[in-house]
Amino acid sequence: MSYDTVREQDPAVADALSGERRRQNDTLAMIASENHVSEAVLEAQSSELTNKYAEGYPDERYYGGCGHADTVEQLAIDRAEELWGAEHVNVQPHSGTQANMGVYLAMLEPGDRILSLELEHGGHLSHGHPANFAGKTYDVEQYHVDPETGYVDYEAMREHAEAFDPHIIVAGYSAYPRDIDWEAFREAADAVDAYLLADIAHVTGLVAAGVHSSPVGIADFVTGSTHKTIRAGRGGIIMCHEGYADDVDAAVFPGGQGGPLLHNIAGKAVGFGEALDPAFEEYAQQVVDNAEALGERLQEHGLSLVSGGTDTHLVLVDLRDSHPDTTGKDVEESLEEAGIVLNANTVPGETRSAFNPSGIRAGTPALATRGFDEDACREVADLIVEVVDNPDDKQVTSEVDDRVDELTDEYPMYE
């Protein structure tokens, strides 16, 4: 891949593009929702399919000239069905939020009731935050994690469902380090005759590889993003039982979107194909092993992890016990200067604000993609702690940055 043509045409954009490539090469991407796609996915995403209109679905389009578009979309669908064992797949949602919107539009009327996890406890805007269309359109109440254990309080969730009588229960999160008891959600949903939506946006890749439990076949609807742990480029996906297929397809197009982004769907097809290779299972296991190693080392240094550890690709650090005067934002900013990019995050029982919260969230999907193993992640934990202990010390930041440079040289990306 080269940006030579962009450079001739548009130096300002070319500078930003090559700057971004350099940034990804030279820093550690530890935002838990990020990853690095392969050169093949990049190439597919920048293909001429960006020019093609293909409203409709394979073999049922509203436009001519869709033969290759049909091939690409059908490959993405077939591979997704195989990866996750789903009966029906829609690969057109432009993002994870649009995937959730597709399910809501398919099954709910405005004013219907959604029961979902509180955003501050690890939920997502599209699960019904007041600032999001879901919060504005539906009647939303929220369940919580147990503030003592950091695990979803399944019993309280079920009691809440019985009291609120939701039309749909949403499970699956953005900042939750533990596996999920999908059956407990199924039982709660059945008890009140509600649909169950499992939003596996963060863990699509882990579920596909079998290193995180799968809601497919348990939940009525499974939504996901395609750019996080599954490494198939920016986008969303919906899976469901065959019986809901027509409703879901009609809700995505024409219900909530126009023509599909076929260049993105080409990226999905290529990324899903890569994930069907047995090597992807090793990758996903490495992601989880790395997060565990990272988390254990952070704990050895005295940091507190929400839920006491992780089963997934991320750890959530609550700074209040070990560093009561340091906020997540302080740490995020100092770490970025040192070349480690992660995000400040709210923690259960948050006592600061969403903008300047008390925690940090750190993920390992992108590190594992560039080849980091457990030892390398333990070293990253040591570097993070150096900065957490000395957030305002420029000397420390600069020493950590030097070590990050050595690590990124050792594990290069996009050369």
Ligand SMILES: *Cc1c(COP(=O)(O)O)cnc(C)c1O
């Ligand atoms: C990331 C994420 C999404 C999708 O986000 P988009 O930015 O719209 O792709 C949806 N749900 C959860 C739980 C997420 O973490």
